Amino acid sequence: MDLTILYRGPLASCDYDCPYCPFAKRRDSRAQLTADRSALERFAGWASEQTGDRLSLLFTPWGEGLVRSWYRRALAELSRLPHVRRVAIQTNLSGRTQWLDEADPDTIALWCTFHPGQTPYDRFLAKCRDLAERGIRHSVGVVGLPEHLEQARRLRDDLPDHVYLWVNAAEGHTYTDAEAARWTALDPLFPYSRHPHRSAGLPCRTGESVVSVDGEGTVRRCHFVREELGNLYDGSYRAALRPRACPLAVCDCHIGYVHLETLPLYDVFAGGVLERIPAAPPPGRTPLRLLTPASS
Template sequence: MDLTLLYRGPLASCDYDCPYCPFAKRRDSTEQLRADRAALERFTGWVSDRTDDRLAVLFTPWGEGLVRSWYRRALVDLSRLPQVRRVAIQTNLSCRTDWLADADRDTLALWCTYHPGQTPYDRFLGTCRDLVARGVRFSVGIVGFPEHLEHARRLRAELPAHVYLWVNAAEGRTYTHAEAAEWTELDPLFAYSRHPHRSAGLPCRTGESVVSVDGDGTVRRCHFVPDELGNLYDGTYRQALRPRACPLAVCDCHIGYVHLESLPLYDVFAGGVLERIPARQAGR
């Protein structure tokens, strides 16, 4: 079986205070952190046992995972498994990077987001340069607020050319053609983020070759459709895997619409779908 898993455990704490994020500066209790660690270790154990499958894993925590040792360990361990073709995580890149020396950097990748006002620019850029020196695959992104534009321009100018800079349209924001053009100069693929994508009744890979998994092992087709397909650990999800149309009117998040078959994004991001690296930059 060839399957992509989007894993989101109970972790909800973050070390940043972004005004556009409902989980900013949220603190998990010691008990909650222990539960998250146990859930993640159960999941990585399941992946380790799937020696006859071909798997890809994207961690999409509500909080910041890489400041927790168990997420760093999970990425290293999974990157070294022969059945794992890619393992990636969404991160604000506030963590240290020495742990990456133990990972298989042909398999591991990072989806990094720069949040102006939350970390010094030079610190973030320095960490990006460290990733380049270590040979780590990664993309860098920013939310397309007007006050972020100059930060994004500076990033694009100072990041190596092979590092893709993506821009997420700010939720609920309508961009004029002039505004969109400014962001498109930095991210040629910004048009895919600018407007929600009509998805009702259209074929999507989620629920067939891509699934969402929570800390209890509940499997859903994606993070945005609540219907359950079964459980990862008892295998009941398997009988539910099949081609299916999207039940939602629109899809406006990259980790969702990238899997729509009506869009060409599997070709655009060939070799880098999980870490959001376009094909023209994935094969560096």
């Protein structure tokens, strides 16, 4: 079986405090960190044993995972397993990168977000250049707030040409056509993020070949639908895997709508769905005129 899993354990602590972040921020206690470590190690152990499947794994913690040793170790170890096609994580890239020496660069990938005001620009850029020098697959992005525009433009100019710069529409922000055009000049795929996508009753790969898993092993079709499909560790989820339509009115997060079958994003990101790397020449350098989404 080819299975994509989005894992989100109980970790919620982050070394940043972005005012626009929709995720709740708190400082995890020692007991909470211990519980997160235990949950992650259990998941990684399960994944290592699934040699009859082909797994693609994306870690989407509420907080920052790569400042924790157990995340770095799990990603490196999983990347070296022959039945793991891809292992990726969303990160603010604040942590060290030397641990990547232990990972398989053909399998591991990073989805990196630049947060102006939380880290010096030059420090973040140096980390990105380090990833490029190491040959680590990665995308880089920003939240599309007006105050971020000039630094986003600077980042696009300073990043290596092959690195995709994505832009997420800011939650609750409405873009005029002129504003959207400025962001689209940096990321031709920004129109997919600008508006929520109608999803009710539409076919989606989640619940069939894509699932989300929490620290207890509870399996759901995605992070945004609370209905449980079973448990990862007793195998009960497998009987529930089947094609199913989305029960929600709209989907407005990339890690959700990228799996909608009514959008062409599996072709756009072929080979890089989890780490958000397009298969086409780098957006921002080569126009992607055929990829503009229909109104939804």
